[in-house]
Amino acid sequence: MNGQDPWRAQQERTAHVPEATPADLENVDAILFSTPTRFGGATSQIRAYIDTLGGLWGTGALANKTFSAMTSAQNPHGGQETTLQTLYVMAMHWGAILTPPGYTDPVIFASGGNPYGASITANGEPLSEADKASIRHQVRRQIEITRKLKAQ
C-alpha cells in the first residue's frame, strides 16, 4: 500500500455522491460544512466550492440560514480551532445565523471540549463514541434551532 491508496479508496467509496453545486444551498434552512484543515484553513476544494457562491450571495439567497462547522487535523492543536473560525467568518458574510455548539452538552467536554464545533484528531483510528456523540449533538441542536426559526 502506498500513500495514494487510501485517497483512491475514498474516491471510489464516494464516487456515487453528486458534486455540490450552488443550487444545493438555495432552498435549505440549515448548512453544515466539515473540512480537514490545511495550514489552519479549509481545503482548497471546499474553498473552490465557496468561490462559486458569489451569484447566490448576490441574490440574498444565502442569508438567514443556520450554519455550523466541523473539522479534523493531524495534531490536537494543529488548526482544530482556527479552521472552524475561518468558516464562521465566511458564514458571517452570508448573513448566516451561527450555531456553534459551545458547551451545551457534556459530550462536548468528553470529546475534547471544542466549543466551536466537533473536531477530530485524525490518527487513522475510527471515530470514538465520544466524538460521534459530539457530532450528533451539534447536528441535533442546529436542527432544533432551525426548526424554531422556520416555524413561523
Place this chain on the structure above:
Amino acid sequence: MNGQDPWRAQQERTAHVPEATPADLENVDAILFSTPTRFGGATSQIRAYIDTLGGLWGTGALANKTFSAMTSAQNPHGGQETTLQTLYVMAMHWGAILTPPGYTDPVIFASGGNPYGASITANGEPLSEADKASIRHQVRRQIEITRKLKAQ
C-alpha cells in the same frame, strides 16, 4: 480643554448608569456587546466584566441566547473586523446563537460594509445617518431572530 476632559465628561454623563453584573445576562434572551478596539481586541473593562461570567457559564445560563457585537476604531482598518471576531469567539464558548448582520440590508453597504457588525471610524464626528441605520438594522434583526427562537 486637555485630553482627559472628554473622558471626564463622558463619565459624568453616564454616572447614573448602573454597572453591569453577571445577573444582568441571566434572564435575557438577546445579548449585544459594543466596545471600542484596543489593539484589535475589546477593552480590558469589558473583558473584566466577561471574566466575572464564569459562574453563570458553569450553570449553563449563558447558553442559547442570541449574540451580536459592534465596535469602533480610530482607523478604518484598525481592528474594526478583528475586535468583533474576538467577541464572537467568546460568545461561541457560551453556546450563543450568533447573529452578525452579514449583508442582509443595503444599509450595511452604505455604512462601510462590515458583515460582522456595525463599526465606526471614531474621528470625533457624530454618528452618520448611515451608521445609525446600520446599528438599527442589526438590533432589529437580532430581536426578530430572538423572538422566533423564544416563541415556542
Place this chain on the structure above:
Amino acid sequence: MNGQDPWRAQQERTAHVPEATPADLENVDAILFSTPTRFGGATSQIRAYIDTLGGLWGTGALANKTFSAMTSAQNPHGGQETTLQTLYVMAMHWGAILTPPGYTDPVIFASGGNPYGASITANGEPLSEADKASIRHQVRRQIEITRKLKAQ
C-alpha cells in the same frame, strides 16, 4: 462590455507570468502573498497553491522565512482584516517569521490604517498614492528585516 471582459483582459495581460510551483518557495528568504478576499478568506486559487505545499512543509523548507500579506475587498470592512489573518495563521503553520507592518510609518495611517498589511477597497479606481506608499513600505520593511536575519 460584459462582466467577463475585465477578467479576460487580466488573463491576457498575465498570460506570460509562469504559474507558481512549490519550488518557487524553496530557496527564498521572504514570502509575501496578496489575494482579494472571498467571504473573509483567500481565493480558492491561492488556497489550491497552498495545498500543494505539504511536501515542502514536511521537509522543513518553509520554516524561518519572513512572511507578510496584502489584500483587497469591495467594501471597506468586507474582509480586509480577516483575510489577512487567515494568511498569517497559515504562515504560522510553516514556522514563518511574520512581518505585518503595524503602524511603523505614517503612510499606514494615510492609507486606511491597516496594521496587518496593505489593503485596498477595490472600486475600479487605480491605486492611490497613499496605497502605493503603504505597499512600498511593507515590502521594504520586510526586506530589511529579512536581510538582518540572513546576514549571519
Place this chain on the structure above:
Amino acid sequence: MNGQDPWRAQQERTAHVPEATPADLENVDAILFSTPTRFGGATSQIRAYIDTLGGLWGTGALANKTFSAMTSAQNPHGGQETTLQTLYVMAMHWGAILTPPGYTDPVIFASGGNPYGASITANGEPLSEADKASIRHQVRRQIEITRKLKAQ
C-alpha cells in the same frame, strides 16, 4: 481546602514579583506573553496591562520587537489556539515581528502540535517533559531570531 486556596497560595508565591509597567517593554528586544484563556481570549488582567500601553505605542517604542505567546485552557480545544491568535493580532498593532514556533522542532508534535505557541491543558498536573521542551524551544528560537535582528 476550598477553591480559593490555590489562588491565595499562588498570590503568596508571587508576592515578590513586581507588577509590570509599560516601562518594562520600552528597552527590550523580545516580548513573550503567556495567559490562561478566558472564553477564547486573554485574561482581563493582562488586557488591563495592554490597555496601559497606548502611550508607549504612540511613541513608536513598541515597534520592531519580536513577539511570541503561550497559553493554557481546561479543555484540549477550549481556546488554546484562538487565545494565542488574539495576542498575535494585538502584537501586529504594535509593529512586532512575530515568532510563533510553527513545527520547527519535533518537540512541538510531542506536546500537542500547536504551531501558534506552547499551550497546556490545565488539569492540575505538573507540566510534562514534552511541554517543558516545547516551551524551551519557543523561547530559545525567539531569542536566536532576536539576536540576529539586533546584531547590526
